Amino acid sequence: MGRRGKRSTKRQNRKIIGLILALVVIVLIAIGANPNVINTISEIAGLNITVNEKQTQNSTENQIGNQNTQVPAGENLVVDYIDVGQADSILITTQDEAMLIDAGNNEDGEDVVEFIKSKGITKLNYVIGTHPHEDHIGGMDDVIKNFDIGTIYMPTITTNTKTYEDVITEIENKNLQISESKKGDTFLLGNANCEFMTDSILDKNNLNLSSIITRITFGNTSFLFMGDAETENEETRAWPKTDVLKVGHHGSDTSSSEEFLKQISPKIAVISVGKDNDYGHPSDETIKKLQNLGATIYRTDELGTIELVSNGNNITKKN
């Protein structure tokens, strides 16, 4: 009786310890602990659980945005924030491919075209018109006319301005189709991974909200392009830490909430803005928030065109 009793208590104890260890393993998996630790404990507990190192890595990467890409030695990603005054136009080039995000105001069209040509580019593999405001798609008709165009992304929202009609006419003249950007869609620009971070918010009263937001990772470096997205867009998701932020809406205080900026915690913040513009952009508040986070701020109204070069590990400012 005594022996049997002891044995069954021992068995019960082992069961309880096993249960406790199983709970510990579940908690460790839930908090994303080191797979090796989890596997050792589940082995002791006699559990049939093994956590693959790759799986946990992928799940965290999915949470924080797109995956890092492999960059061959010597290859660069070049990002030019073209000085188009109170407007946006950004050229992104890899070894063999090029993408343009926005094309400045109507009167900037020729300058943007000349700038792209000066880089020896004849084909734009991707063109993104972040939203149908003149300071973003104004020069787009000239760009479409002058280059071989691959895929063109614009929000589905339409407007009846002449600027917008001109762009649509040029797209039709070239037999191009506008592609829709969806949150989570990714594509490769050379060895750079591009991801659309949100779905456009379609509000005829505020076209800024339709801004297409793109994040690019190149090796271990990352860039985020906000167009004129506002706080309402920022609040639609959690944001991955990103090295370079093209500050939303020319540094206006309708964008760049503290919550958002803290998540991004950019090393570099680029503001595309015109000297003495009528809108008071960028706002002092936005500048202060960025400074408090320790970001280096580059402004097109102070520096002209800003060129950042990534080698996959480091980002340097040229010119």
Ligand SMILES: [Zn+2]
């Ligand atoms: Zn704008």
